[in-house]
Amino acid sequence: MSGHDENDLNKLEQSLAGLRPSAGTLDRGHLMFQAGQTAGARRGLFWPAATWMMTAVAACLGLVVALRPAADPEVRVVYVERAAQPPAPQPPSSEIQAPPASQSPAESVGPSSIAYSYWRLQEFAARHDIDELPDTAVSGSAAPAASATTSVGGWRSQPASASSLFNSGVE
Amino acid sequence: MMDVTQLGQLVDAHAAALVLYARQFCAAPEDVVQEAFVKLFKQERTPSPVVPWLYRVVRNAAISTARSEQRRRRYEAHAAREAPAWFVAHADTALDAAEVAASLQTLPTEQREAITLHLWGGLTFAEIADVVNSSTSSAHRHYAEGLRQLRERLNPCPDTTKTT
Numbered sequence: 568m569s570g571h572d573e574n575d576l577n578k579l580e581q582s583l584a585g586l587r588p589s590a591g592t593l594d595r596g597h598l599m600f601q602a603g604q605t606a607g608a609r610r611g612l613f614w615p616a617a618t619w620m621m622t623a624v625a626a627c628l629g630l631v632v633a634l635r636p637a638a639d640p641e642v643r644v645v646y647v648e649r650a651a652q653p654p655a656p657q658p659p660s661s662e663i664q665a666p667p668a669s670q671s672p673a674e675s676v677g678p679s680s681i682a683y684s685y686w687r688l689q690e691f692a693a694r695h696d697i698d699e700l701p702d703t704a705v706s707g708s709a710a711p712a713a714s715a716t717t718s719v720g721g722w723r724s725q726p727a728s729a730s731s732l733f734n735s736g737v738e
Numbered sequence: 739m740m741d742v743t744q745l746g747q748l749v750d751a752h753a754a755a756l757v758l759y760a761r762q763f764c765a766a767p768e769d770v771v772q773e774a775f776v777k778l779f780k781q782e783r784t785p786s787p788v789v790p791w792l793y794r795v796v797r798n799a800a801i802s803t804a805r806s807e808q809r810r811r812r813y814e815a816h817a818a819r820e821a822p823a824w825f826v827a828h829a830d831t832a833l834d835a836a837e838v839a840a841s842l843q844t845l846p847t848e849q850r851e852a853i854t855l856h857l858w859g860g861l862t863f864a865e866i867a868d869v870v871n872s873s874t875s876s877a878h879r880h881y882a883e884g885l886r887q888l889r890e891r892l893n894p895c896p897d898t899t900k901t902t
Binding site: 575576579580582583584585586587588589590591592593594595597598599602605606 | 742745746749750753754755757758761767768771772775776779780823824825826832833835838853857858882885886888889892
Protein backbone atom coordinates (compact mmCIF):
# COMPACT_ATOMS: atom_id res chain seq x y z
CA MET A 568 0.00 0.00 0.00
CA SER A 569 2.78 2.35 0.94
CA GLY A 570 4.71 1.40 -2.15
CA HIS A 571 1.71 2.05 -4.35
CA ASP A 572 1.18 5.41 -2.69
CA GLU A 573 4.80 6.32 -3.25
CA ASN A 574 4.52 5.30 -6.87
CA ASP A 575 1.44 7.46 -7.36
CA LEU A 576 3.20 10.41 -5.85
CA ASN A 577 6.18 9.93 -8.13
CA LYS A 578 3.94 9.84 -11.17
CA LEU A 579 2.12 12.94 -10.05
CA GLU A 580 5.45 14.60 -9.41
CA GLN A 581 6.64 13.83 -12.93
CA SER A 582 3.37 15.05 -14.42
CA LEU A 583 3.54 18.29 -12.50
CA ALA A 584 7.16 18.80 -13.43
CA GLY A 585 6.12 18.49 -17.07
CA LEU A 586 4.10 21.65 -16.77
CA ARG A 587 5.94 24.74 -17.89
CA PRO A 588 5.30 27.82 -15.82
CA SER A 589 4.16 30.89 -17.67
CA ALA A 590 6.28 34.01 -17.54
CA GLY A 591 3.09 36.04 -17.71
CA THR A 592 3.57 39.57 -18.95
CA LEU A 593 7.24 39.64 -18.11
CA ASP A 594 9.00 41.42 -20.97
CA ARG A 595 12.49 40.10 -21.39
CA GLY A 596 13.65 43.01 -23.51
CA HIS A 597 12.33 45.55 -21.08
CA LEU A 598 13.96 43.69 -18.22
CA MET A 599 17.35 43.68 -19.91
CA PHE A 600 17.01 47.35 -20.82
CA GLN A 601 16.12 48.34 -17.28
CA ALA A 602 18.97 46.26 -15.87
CA GLY A 603 21.47 47.90 -18.20
CA GLN A 604 20.06 51.34 -17.52
CA THR A 605 20.27 50.86 -13.79
CA ALA A 606 23.78 49.46 -13.96
CA GLY A 607 24.88 52.31 -16.22
CA ALA A 608 23.42 54.90 -13.91
CA ARG A 609 25.20 53.31 -10.98
CA ARG A 610 28.53 53.27 -12.83
CA GLY A 611 28.07 56.92 -13.75
CA LEU A 612 27.76 58.02 -10.16
CA PHE A 613 31.48 58.22 -9.58
CA TRP A 614 32.21 61.54 -11.21
CA PRO A 615 29.11 63.33 -9.92
CA ALA A 616 29.87 62.05 -6.44
CA ALA A 617 33.49 63.15 -6.74
CA THR A 618 32.39 66.56 -7.97
CA TRP A 619 29.98 67.06 -5.11
CA MET A 620 32.54 65.92 -2.60
CA MET A 621 35.24 68.26 -3.88
CA THR A 622 32.75 71.12 -3.98
CA ALA A 623 31.84 70.49 -0.37
CA VAL A 624 35.49 70.39 0.63
CA ALA A 625 36.19 73.64 -1.23
CA ALA A 626 33.20 75.31 0.43
CA CYS A 627 34.37 74.21 3.86
CA LEU A 628 37.87 75.50 3.23
CA GLY A 629 36.45 78.80 1.99
CA LEU A 630 34.40 79.16 5.14
CA VAL A 631 37.42 78.43 7.27
CA VAL A 632 39.44 81.09 5.46
CA ALA A 633 36.62 83.65 5.60
CA LEU A 634 35.70 83.14 9.23
CA ARG A 635 39.09 82.66 10.85
CA PRO A 636 40.13 85.39 13.35
CA ALA A 637 42.68 88.02 12.37
CA ALA A 638 46.20 87.08 13.26
CA ASP A 639 48.04 89.09 15.98
CA PRO A 640 50.78 91.39 14.69
CA GLU A 641 54.02 89.58 14.82
CA VAL A 642 56.97 91.30 16.47
CA ARG A 643 60.19 90.23 14.93
CA VAL A 644 63.61 91.26 16.21
CA VAL A 645 66.19 91.45 13.51
CA TYR A 646 69.87 91.76 14.38
CA VAL A 647 71.91 93.47 11.75
CA GLU A 648 75.70 93.58 11.91
CA ARG A 649 77.13 97.08 11.84
CA ALA A 650 79.03 97.77 8.69
CA ALA A 651 82.76 98.46 9.15
CA GLN A 652 83.67 102.16 8.78
CA PRO A 653 85.61 102.88 5.63
CA PRO A 654 89.10 104.23 6.22
CA ALA A 655 89.49 107.97 6.07
CA PRO A 656 90.51 109.12 2.61
CA GLN A 657 94.15 110.11 2.43
CA PRO A 658 94.96 113.41 0.91
CA PRO A 659 96.27 113.06 -2.61
CA SER A 660 99.94 113.52 -2.96
CA SER A 661 101.09 116.13 -5.38
CA GLU A 662 104.41 117.14 -6.68
CA ILE A 663 103.65 120.79 -6.28
CA GLN A 664 104.03 122.34 -2.88
CA ALA A 665 101.11 124.27 -1.55
CA PRO A 666 101.38 127.86 -2.65
CA PRO A 667 102.39 130.37 -0.01
CA ALA A 668 99.83 132.52 1.69
CA SER A 669 101.05 135.58 -0.14
CA GLN A 670 99.88 134.28 -3.45
CA SER A 671 97.57 136.42 -5.47
CA PRO A 672 93.84 135.71 -5.76
CA ALA A 673 94.40 134.43 -9.26
CA GLU A 674 95.95 131.32 -7.72
CA SER A 675 92.58 130.31 -6.36
CA VAL A 676 91.55 129.50 -9.90
CA GLY A 677 92.18 125.88 -10.79
CA PRO A 678 95.75 124.79 -11.36
CA SER A 679 94.83 123.58 -14.79
CA SER A 680 94.23 127.03 -16.02
CA ILE A 681 96.71 128.14 -18.64
CA ALA A 682 96.63 131.76 -17.53
CA TYR A 683 97.39 130.77 -14.02
CA SER A 684 100.31 128.63 -15.10
CA TYR A 685 101.58 131.37 -17.27
CA TRP A 686 101.34 133.85 -14.43
CA ARG A 687 103.25 131.50 -12.21
CA LEU A 688 105.84 131.04 -14.85
CA GLN A 689 106.31 134.80 -15.07
CA GLU A 690 106.59 135.03 -11.34
CA PHE A 691 109.05 132.22 -11.29
CA ALA A 692 111.11 133.92 -13.95
CA ALA A 693 111.05 137.22 -12.07
CA ARG A 694 112.04 135.56 -8.83
CA HIS A 695 114.95 133.76 -10.35
CA ASP A 696 115.99 136.58 -12.59
CA ILE A 697 115.24 134.89 -15.84
CA ASP A 698 115.53 137.23 -18.79
CA GLU A 699 113.49 135.44 -21.36
CA LEU A 700 110.35 133.41 -21.17
CA PRO A 701 109.20 130.92 -23.77
CA ASP A 702 106.63 132.07 -26.27
CA THR A 703 103.14 131.57 -24.96
CA ALA A 704 101.84 130.57 -28.39
CA VAL A 705 104.03 127.48 -28.47
CA SER A 706 104.11 126.79 -24.77
CA GLY A 707 102.41 123.41 -25.27
CA SER A 708 105.14 121.97 -27.53
CA ALA A 709 108.50 120.56 -26.57
CA ALA A 710 110.61 122.85 -28.80
CA PRO A 711 110.14 126.10 -26.87
CA ALA A 712 110.98 124.31 -23.70
CA ALA A 713 114.21 123.18 -25.23
CA SER A 714 115.03 126.69 -26.44
CA ALA A 715 114.21 128.12 -23.04
CA THR A 716 116.60 125.79 -21.36
CA THR A 717 119.36 126.71 -23.80
CA SER A 718 118.93 130.51 -23.64
CA VAL A 719 118.48 131.01 -19.96
CA GLY A 720 121.48 130.35 -17.87
CA GLY A 721 119.80 130.29 -14.51
CA TRP A 722 117.21 127.93 -15.83
CA ARG A 723 119.73 125.11 -15.91
CA SER A 724 120.54 125.49 -12.26
CA GLN A 725 117.07 124.17 -11.32
CA PRO A 726 115.96 122.01 -14.23
CA ALA A 727 113.85 119.65 -12.20
CA SER A 728 111.69 122.20 -10.46
CA ALA A 729 111.30 124.30 -13.58
CA SER A 730 110.23 121.44 -15.81
CA SER A 731 107.79 120.23 -13.24
CA LEU A 732 106.30 123.71 -12.96
CA PHE A 733 106.08 124.01 -16.71
CA ASN A 734 104.51 120.59 -17.09
CA SER A 735 102.02 121.33 -14.39
CA GLY A 736 101.12 124.52 -16.19
CA VAL A 737 100.51 123.12 -19.62
CA GLU A 738 98.73 119.99 -18.61
CA MET B 739 30.11 41.42 -11.59
CA MET B 740 27.57 39.69 -13.81
CA ASP B 741 27.57 40.48 -17.51
CA VAL B 742 24.58 40.80 -19.80
CA THR B 743 24.98 37.35 -21.31
CA GLN B 744 24.83 35.64 -17.93
CA LEU B 745 21.83 37.72 -16.99
CA GLY B 746 20.04 36.77 -20.19
CA GLN B 747 20.70 33.09 -19.58
CA LEU B 748 19.35 33.35 -16.06
CA VAL B 749 16.26 35.15 -17.27
CA ASP B 750 15.62 32.54 -19.91
CA ALA B 751 16.11 29.66 -17.49
CA HIS B 752 14.39 30.90 -14.36
CA ALA B 753 12.14 33.85 -15.07
CA ALA B 754 9.01 31.81 -15.61
CA ALA B 755 9.49 29.72 -12.49
CA LEU B 756 10.25 32.85 -10.50
CA VAL B 757 7.06 34.45 -11.77
CA LEU B 758 5.14 31.35 -10.76
CA TYR B 759 6.75 31.48 -7.34
CA ALA B 760 6.00 35.17 -6.90
CA ARG B 761 2.44 34.56 -8.02
CA GLN B 762 1.92 32.59 -4.84
CA PHE B 763 2.16 35.82 -2.88
CA CYS B 764 1.17 38.79 -4.95
CA ALA B 765 -0.90 39.85 -7.93
CA ALA B 766 1.95 41.50 -9.82
CA PRO B 767 4.65 38.82 -9.92
CA GLU B 768 6.28 40.08 -13.10
CA ASP B 769 7.28 43.36 -11.52
CA VAL B 770 8.75 41.55 -8.56
CA VAL B 771 10.79 39.22 -10.74
CA GLN B 772 12.01 42.07 -12.89
CA GLU B 773 13.18 44.00 -9.87
CA ALA B 774 14.94 40.91 -8.60
CA PHE B 775 16.89 40.54 -11.84
CA VAL B 776 17.76 44.22 -11.86
CA LYS B 777 18.94 43.93 -8.29
CA LEU B 778 21.05 40.94 -9.24
CA PHE B 779 22.63 42.87 -12.10
CA LYS B 780 23.53 45.70 -9.75
CA GLN B 781 25.42 43.43 -7.38
CA GLU B 782 29.15 44.09 -7.25
CA ARG B 783 29.71 40.39 -6.68
CA THR B 784 27.43 37.74 -8.10
CA PRO B 785 25.86 35.87 -5.17
CA SER B 786 26.61 32.20 -5.03
CA PRO B 787 24.53 30.17 -5.54
CA VAL B 788 22.61 32.65 -7.59
CA VAL B 789 19.33 30.78 -8.12
CA PRO B 790 18.38 30.41 -4.45
CA TRP B 791 19.41 34.04 -3.99
CA LEU B 792 16.97 35.02 -6.72
CA TYR B 793 14.16 33.06 -5.15
CA ARG B 794 14.87 34.58 -1.76
CA VAL B 795 14.80 38.09 -3.19
CA VAL B 796 11.63 37.36 -5.10
CA ARG B 797 9.99 35.95 -2.02
CA ASN B 798 10.82 38.95 0.14
CA ALA B 799 9.72 41.40 -2.54
CA ALA B 800 6.54 39.49 -3.28
CA ILE B 801 5.54 39.37 0.37
CA SER B 802 6.27 43.07 0.71
CA THR B 803 4.27 43.79 -2.40
CA ALA B 804 1.38 41.69 -1.15
CA ARG B 805 1.28 43.77 2.03
CA SER B 806 1.15 46.99 0.09
CA GLU B 807 -1.44 45.52 -2.24
CA GLN B 808 -3.89 45.24 0.59
CA ARG B 809 -4.31 48.99 0.26
CA ARG B 810 -5.13 48.56 -3.39
CA ARG B 811 -7.81 45.94 -3.33
CA ARG B 812 -9.58 47.36 -6.32
CA TYR B 813 -6.51 47.11 -8.46
CA GLU B 814 -5.79 43.68 -7.10
CA ALA B 815 -9.25 42.40 -8.06
CA HIS B 816 -8.81 43.82 -11.52
CA ALA B 817 -5.39 42.23 -11.84
CA ALA B 818 -6.70 38.91 -10.60
CA ARG B 819 -9.41 38.89 -13.24
CA GLU B 820 -6.88 39.47 -15.99
CA ALA B 821 -4.12 37.36 -14.54
CA PRO B 822 -2.43 35.17 -17.11
CA ALA B 823 -2.39 31.43 -16.74
CA TRP B 824 0.08 29.98 -14.30
CA PHE B 825 1.27 27.34 -16.71
CA VAL B 826 1.78 27.09 -20.41
CA ALA B 827 -0.42 24.49 -22.03
CA HIS B 828 1.74 21.46 -22.70
CA ALA B 829 0.94 18.38 -24.73
CA ASP B 830 3.23 16.09 -22.74
CA THR B 831 0.94 15.84 -19.75
CA ALA B 832 -2.69 14.97 -19.23
CA LEU B 833 -2.94 17.37 -16.36
CA ASP B 834 -5.06 20.40 -16.88
CA ALA B 835 -2.85 23.45 -16.23
CA ALA B 836 -5.73 25.57 -14.97
CA GLU B 837 -6.87 22.79 -12.65
CA VAL B 838 -3.38 22.36 -11.29
CA ALA B 839 -3.18 26.09 -10.71
CA ALA B 840 -6.53 26.11 -8.93
CA SER B 841 -5.50 23.15 -6.79
CA LEU B 842 -2.22 24.78 -5.93
CA GLN B 843 -4.01 27.87 -4.69
CA THR B 844 -5.92 25.80 -2.18
CA LEU B 845 -2.74 24.50 -0.55
CA PRO B 846 -1.19 26.17 2.46
CA THR B 847 1.55 28.62 1.65
CA GLU B 848 4.38 26.46 2.98
CA GLN B 849 3.33 23.51 0.83
CA ARG B 850 2.86 25.67 -2.24
CA GLU B 851 6.27 27.18 -1.74
CA ALA B 852 7.94 23.80 -1.35
CA ILE B 853 6.24 22.33 -4.40
CA THR B 854 6.89 25.36 -6.57
CA LEU B 855 10.52 25.72 -5.58
CA HIS B 856 11.29 22.02 -5.97
CA LEU B 857 9.28 21.10 -9.05
CA TRP B 858 9.62 24.20 -11.19
CA GLY B 859 12.46 26.06 -9.53
CA GLY B 860 14.76 23.05 -9.40
CA LEU B 861 15.96 23.83 -5.89
CA THR B 862 17.06 21.14 -3.50
CA PHE B 863 15.37 20.81 -0.13
CA ALA B 864 18.38 22.36 1.54
CA GLU B 865 18.14 25.36 -0.77
CA ILE B 866 14.40 25.56 -0.17
CA ALA B 867 15.03 25.58 3.55
CA ASP B 868 17.49 28.43 3.05
CA VAL B 869 15.00 30.43 1.01
CA VAL B 870 12.05 30.05 3.34
CA ASN B 871 14.13 30.14 6.53
CA SER B 872 13.23 26.70 7.75
CA SER B 873 14.90 23.33 8.09
CA THR B 874 15.50 20.83 5.34
CA SER B 875 13.24 18.27 6.96
CA SER B 876 10.43 20.80 7.23
CA ALA B 877 10.81 21.67 3.57
CA HIS B 878 10.67 17.99 2.62
CA ARG B 879 7.66 17.39 4.86
CA HIS B 880 5.76 20.32 3.38
CA TYR B 881 6.55 19.11 -0.10
CA ALA B 882 5.34 15.58 0.50
CA GLU B 883 2.19 16.71 2.23
CA GLY B 884 1.43 19.15 -0.58
CA LEU B 885 1.83 16.41 -3.18
CA ARG B 886 -0.62 14.20 -1.34
CA GLN B 887 -3.19 16.93 -1.14
CA LEU B 888 -2.75 17.70 -4.82
CA ARG B 889 -3.26 14.07 -5.72
CA GLU B 890 -6.52 14.07 -3.83
CA ARG B 891 -7.76 17.21 -5.56
CA LEU B 892 -6.57 16.66 -9.08
CA ASN B 893 -8.75 14.83 -11.52
CA PRO B 894 -8.01 12.82 -13.61
CA CYS B 895 -5.68 10.56 -11.74
CA PRO B 896 -1.91 10.89 -12.53
CA ASP B 897 -2.02 7.33 -13.71
CA THR B 898 -3.42 8.62 -16.97
CA THR B 899 -0.34 10.59 -17.77
CA LYS B 900 0.41 10.53 -21.45
CA THR B 901 3.60 9.11 -22.76
CA THR B 902 5.39 10.57 -25.69
